[in-house]
Amino acid sequence: MTSLSLKGVRKSYGNLPVIKGVDLTVESREFVVFVGPSGCGKSTLLRMIAGLESITAGDLEIGGKRMNDVDPSKRGIAMVFQSYALYPHMTVRENMGFALRFAGKPKDEIARQVNEAARILELGPLLDRLPAQLSGGQRQRVAIGRAIVRHPDVFLFDEPLSNLDAKLRVHMRIEIARLHRELQATIIYVTHDQLEAMTLADRIVVLREGEVAQVGTPLQLYDDPDNLFVAGFIGSPKMNFLAGEVVEAGAGSATVALVNHGGARLAKPLSGPLPETGDAVTIGIRPEHFGEAGASTDLSLAVDVAEHLGSTTFVYANAGGERLIIEREERHMGDSDTIAVSIPIEAALLFDAAGKRLR
Amino acid sequence: MSLALLRRGGVYVFLSVATFLSVFPFYWMAVGSTNQSPDIVRGKLGFGSNLLVNFQHLMTQVDLPRVFGNSFLIAVVSTVLTLVISSLAGYGFEMFRSRIRERIFQLLLLLLSIPFAALMVPLFVMISRAQLNNTFTAVILPGIASIFIVFYFRQATKAFPRELRDAARVDGLKEWQIFLFVYMPTMRSTYAAATIIIFMNAWNNYLWPLIVLQTPDNKTITLVISTLTAAYTPDYGVILLATVLATAPTLVIFFVLQRQFVQGMLGAVK
Amino acid sequence: MAQTRLDRSEQINGWAFVMPALVLLGLFMIYPIIWSLWMSFQVGRGANFSFGGLANIQRLANDALLIKALTNTTIFFFIQVPIMIVLALLLAVALNDPTLKFRGLFRTALFLPCVTSLIAYSSLFKSMFSTDGIINQALLTLHVIGSPIPWLTDPFWSRVVIITAITWRWTGYNMIFYLAALQNVDKSIYEAARIDGIPAWARFTRITIPMLKPVILFTTILSTIGTLQLFDEVNNITQGGPGNATLTLSMYIYNLTFRMMPSFGYSATVSWVIVVIVAILSFIQFMIARDRRRAT
Numbered sequence: 001m002t003s004l005s006l007k008g009v010r011k012s013y014g015n016l017p018v019i020k021g022v023d024l025t026v027e028s029r030e031f032v033v034f035v036g037p038s039g040c041g042k043s044t045l046l047r048m049i050a051g052l053e054s055i056t057a058g059d060l061e062i063g064g065k066r067m068n069d070v071d072p073s074k075r076g077i078a079m080v081f082q083s084y085a086l087y088p089h090m091t092v093r094e095n096m097g098f099a100l101r102f103a104g105k106p107k108d109e110i111a112r113q114v115n116e117a118a119r120i121l122e123l124g125p126l127l128d129r130l131p132a133q134l135s136g137g138q139r140q141r142v143a144i145g146r147a148i149v150r151h152p153d154v155f156l157f158d159e160p161l162s163n164l165d166a167k168l169r170v171h172m173r174i175e176i177a178r179l180h181r182e183l184q185a186t187i188i189y190v191t192h193d194q195l196e197a198m199t200l201a202d203r204i205v206v207l208r209e210g211e212v213a214q215v216g217t218p219l220q221l222y223d224d225p226d227n228l229f230v231a232g233f234i235g236s237p238k239m240n241f242l243a244g245e246v247v248e249a250g251a252g253s254a255t256v257a258l259v260n261h262g263g264a265r266l267a268k269p270l271s272g273p274l275p276e277t278g279d280a281v282t283i284g285i286r287p288e289h290f291g292e293a294g295a296s297t298d299l300s301l302a303v304d305v306a307e308h309l310g311s312t313t314f315v316y317a318n319a320g321g322e323r324l325i326i327e328r329e330e331r332h333m334g335d336s337d338t339i340a341v342s343i344p345i346e347a348a349l350l351f352d353a354a355g356k357r358l359r
Numbered sequence: 360m361s362l363a364l365l366r367r368g369g370v371y372v373f374l375s376v377a378t379f380l381s382v383f384p385f386y387w388m389a390v391g392s393t394n395q396s397p398d399i400v401r402g403k404l405g406f407g408s409n410l411l412v413n414f415q416h417l418m419t420q421v422d423l424p425r426v427f428g429n430s431f432l433i434a435v436v437s438t439v440l441t442l443v444i445s446s447l448a449g450y451g452f453e454m455f456r457s458r459i460r461e462r463i464f465q466l467l468l469l470l471l472s473i474p475f476a477a478l479m480v481p482l483f484v485m486i487s488r489a490q491l492n493n494t495f496t497a498v499i500l501p502g503i504a505s506i507f508i509v510f511y512f513r514q515a516t517k518a519f520p521r522e523l524r525d526a527a528r529v530d531g532l533k534e535w536q537i538f539l540f541v542y543m544p545t546m547r548s549t550y551a552a553a554t555i556i557i558f559m560n561a562w563n564n565y566l567w568p569l570i571v572l573q574t575p576d577n578k579t580i581t582l583v584i585s586t587l588t589a590a591y592t593p594d595y596g597v598i599l600l601a602t603v604l605a606t607a608p609t610l611v612i613f614f615v616l617q618r619q620f621v622q623g624m625l626g627a628v629k
Numbered sequence: 630m631a632q633t634r635l636d637r638s639e640q641i642n643g644w645a646f647v648m649p650a651l652v653l654l655g656l657f658m659i660y661p662i663i664w665s666l667w668m669s670f671q672v673g674r675g676a677n678f679s680f681g682g683l684a685n686i687q688r689l690a691n692d693a694l695l696i697k698a699l700t701n702t703t704i705f706f707f708i709q710v711p712i713m714i715v716l717a718l719l720l721a722v723a724l725n726d727p728t729l730k731f732r733g734l735f736r737t738a739l740f741l742p743c744v745t746s747l748i749a750y751s752s753l754f755k756s757m758f759s760t761d762g763i764i765n766q767a768l769l770t771l772h773v774i775g776s777p778i779p780w781l782t783d784p785f786w787s788r789v790v791i792i793t794a795i796t797w798r799w800t801g802y803n804m805i806f807y808l809a810a811l812q813n814v815d816k817s818i819y820e821a822a823r824i825d826g827i828p829a830w831a832r833f834t835r836i837t838i839p840m841l842k843p844v845i846l847f848t849t850i851l852s853t854i855g856t857l858q859l860f861d862e863v864n865n866i867t868q869g870g871p872g873n874a875t876l877t878l879s880m881y882i883y884n885l886t887f888r889m890m891p892s893f894g895y896s897a898t899v900s901w902v903i904v905v906i907v908a909i910l911s912f913i914q915f916m917i918a919r920d921r922r923r924a925t
């Protein structure tokens with residue numbers, strides 16, 4: 001299978017730039033997810049790859065060939081739409097076979113392809129039904145089937161699970177992951193749900209306001225975010241951010257005073273450029289990384305609410321107006337009014353005032 | 360790429376030609392009202408100076424204010440009565456369901472396809488017997504129970520939130536009060552669209568007024584235009600001027616209320 | 630107990646709201662149509678009539694003018710309605726493009742004819758289509774024709790005038806219906822078709838038109854009823870002529886009732902002819918639509 005590459009791709013509507021320079025390579029058989037908040041341009045980028053939107057500047061290559069001006073049907077792509085876009089007056093079988101009929105394939109060939117796709121997606125008993133007679137999940141599978149029969153080089157998914165209820169979404173996620181393995185396909189998948197991104201992707205592209213915030217594997221983005229935005233976007237519940245001020249910087253480490261926690265300090269070893277003394281920084285720490293009090297950096301917090309989920313407990317606490325979420329496995333955490341935790345240095349992430357990660 | 364451009368150009372040409380053909384008669388109408396009849400018949404395209412003369416001729420042949428007044432009166436009364444009776448029925452059919460009334464409603468839909476030509480003879484005999492010849496009452500009455508408008512209101516009522524009615528009931532309102540004080544204000548845009556349809560229909564109505572109205576004093580503007588056109592040597596300057604005057608109100612309504620106009624038509628699509 | 634009281638008040642209210650309309654409809658629609666049916670079995674002139682059995686129906690068969698009117702109406706129906714619907718569809722599809730410039734302007738202009746009264750535009754057309762009128766002049770100047778066409782005095786051309794007039798008046802109306810239906814279509818269906826490699830003409834015929842079937846059926850039925858009731862235009866532009874070339878059923882009934890010695894019985898019979906035709910045609914059109922849907 002072929003790879004896809006974006007080089008300096010930009011798009012503007014008149015004077016309004018929406019994609020501000022994206023560089024990306026997608027390897028063959030990779031499952032790449034574009035994720036980001038509403039309006040970040042992920043769907044636009046996908047549609048530019050599909051040929052439904054024009055590319056203002058930069059190059060799109062699929063399989064090594066420049067595809068900027070090529071007709072969508074000739075790019076070797078197939079697309080699954082958020083609204084499924086099934087032809088309402090045709091049966092499932094006709095929906096899946098429609099494109100092949102226009103490619104001039106012989107009838108038995110078409111039937112074979114359609115049956116094969118139906119087998120993969122378990123659509124056999126539904127082949128003669130109309131879309132109106134199908135459930136949301138079934139329609140979604142038909143939309144995927146329609147893409148499969150064309151044997152594209154790249155599959156494009158545009159928020160395919162957004163219209164499904166939560167339970168069905170989990171089920172379909174697994175289906176799509178299974179499909180990826182079985183078809184050995186290159187997939188570009190757009191979603192606003194970071195959970196879908198984390199579970200499905202080989203690599204995630206986090207987009208923000210038309211630019212790439214970071215590209216990496218799910219765990220890379222989780223453990224080693226490049227900036228504040230990615231750190232806060234990936235992971236649920238969100239990473240905790242504490243305001244800090246640099247009191248001392250030098251010799252490969254920076255000491256930060258936590259603004260809202262009295263005298264609590266953190267000394268973080270850094271191998272890269274050091275911040276200046278007096279700089280405002282942010283400390284990021286995930287809810288599950290807080291340690292027992294008495295270790296290094298100790299915090300004492302007032303408990304707002306404790307949510308007991310059975311296997312874990314989320315304690316919502318605050319100090320000096322700063323809200324934190326702490327995750328614990330003990331069940332009776334948070335029955336008292338205060339909670340004391342510590343921040344392990346290795347788990348603490350340091351971000352400068354502009355949101356850039358200091359390593 | 361250039362094929363797409365060619366197609367685009369073709370679309371613009373197609374639409375422009377269609378637009379020109381659609382709009383030209385209006386220009387013709389305006390121009391004609393300022394010209395003399397022989398010039399019009401010979402196809403003069405430019406504006407002339409005969410407007411006042413045409414107007415004078417029109418005024419001498421026809422009691423213009425009277426005729427306009429007739430049309431207006433009939434249109435307004437028709438509109439008000441039709442709105443009241445048909446919206447009541449549409450609301451009733453939708454809000455108070457019963458099997459018999461559903462059957463009746465379906466029967467009404469069937470009746471929609473009965474052409475007026477099939478009704479005009481018996482209606483004429485009926486009004487003759489009731490000695491209502493030549494009256495406005497006879498013109499207005501048969502039209503006010505309009506199945507189309509009943510249907511239109513029923514469709515629109517489907518979008519009316521039931522909770523409003525329930526809340527009003529809890530507040531102690533009786534059904535007719537709910538209709539008057541809750542339903543009607545909420546459905547203002549539906550009433551607006553329906554008003555436009557009914558008014559225009561009544562204003563432009565020809566065949567039935569032709570059958571009913573006999574004396575020149577009672578004639579409507581459409582009948583007048585028809586009479587002028589049927590003359591042995593029609594004076595087209597006068598005719599087109601009358602046409603301009605007759606079309607002007609509907610044009611004004613159209614341009615001012617364009618959205619409701621289209622909405623009104625679309626509401627009946629379902 | 631409270632339940633049945635509520636039910637009863639529902640029933641009373643239900644009837645109360647619809648009664649005025651139903652009474653009026655009964656009086657001005659049902660009663661006339663039944664009277665018409667009864668009347669169609671009566672013969673005689675004016676107020677003197679007596680039962681004539683099937684005499685009127687026999688008269689139908691021998692009525693040359695009726696045959697003429699039926700023929701004309703059929704011609705108008707089979708030529709005018711398809712032309713208008715196809716034209717309206719093409720215009721709606723052309724206007725449905727959101728990137729089109731002057732979209733609102735085009736749409737307004739194309740709908741403008743629907744604002745005119747039938748009489749008004751009939752007069753307009755009559756003045757435009759005179760033998761040395763503007764239409765002939767335009768055609769001569771464009772070298773489309775060599776000599777002026779006798780629009781209103783030739784049987785063939787007078788029919789062309791009527792068909793042109795009706796098409797001018799009603800295409801915009803149908804176009805709006807199609808435009809509304811098109812705008813309810815999920816745009817991603819067309820995008821999916823583009824990606825699937827379906828060419829534009831096929832997108833129109835295999836996707837757009839099937840999806841618009843209900844609306845097309847609706848407008849076809851409306852147009853059918855309209856064509857069968859054709860009166861205002863033929864009465865004012867051609868007076869049914871020349872030589873009854875544009876005589877329509879409605880006009881014939883009108884003439885029978887008001888221009889000749891009134892024979893109400895026979896008029897009623899002819900009226901019922903129209904009802905029967907409309908019913909049959911609507912039924913056929915309905916059946917076609919339903920069968921197609923099942924077959925798909």
